[in-house]
Amino acid sequence: FGAMVEILPGKEGLVHVSQMSEDFVDDPSTVVSIGQKIMVKVMEIDEKGRINLTMLLEGEKKGGTGSRGPQRDFGRQPRFEKKPYFNPSSKFRK
Secondary structure (H helix, E strand, O other): OEEEEEEEOOEEEEEEHHHOOOOOOOOHHHOOOOOOOOOOEEEEEOOOOOEEEEOOOOOOOOOOEEOOEEOOOOOOOOOOOOOOOOOHHHHHOO
16 A cells, blocks of 8 residues: 655655555565655645655656656646645744
8 A cells, every 4th residue: 555654744645655666565664664754755636635645756766667667758737736835824933
């Protein structure tokens, strides 16, 4: 299945096993452990508000010819426009 990762206090996302390593992952506990801090990237927030994450960060990927073959860009546009994050409670912290 994968691993749940807390990305903000009270906000969790899922790193599916296919997004943990370029190599096949049978058991997520062989890659990550409870309490471990890891770098992730938000891939998608679906219509139900679920956050999908990846541990496969740019520059860390192996050569582009894994078991899935070369990576290709089909010109897909992102589903969500990137906007700066604003934390409304931050104005109260001083």
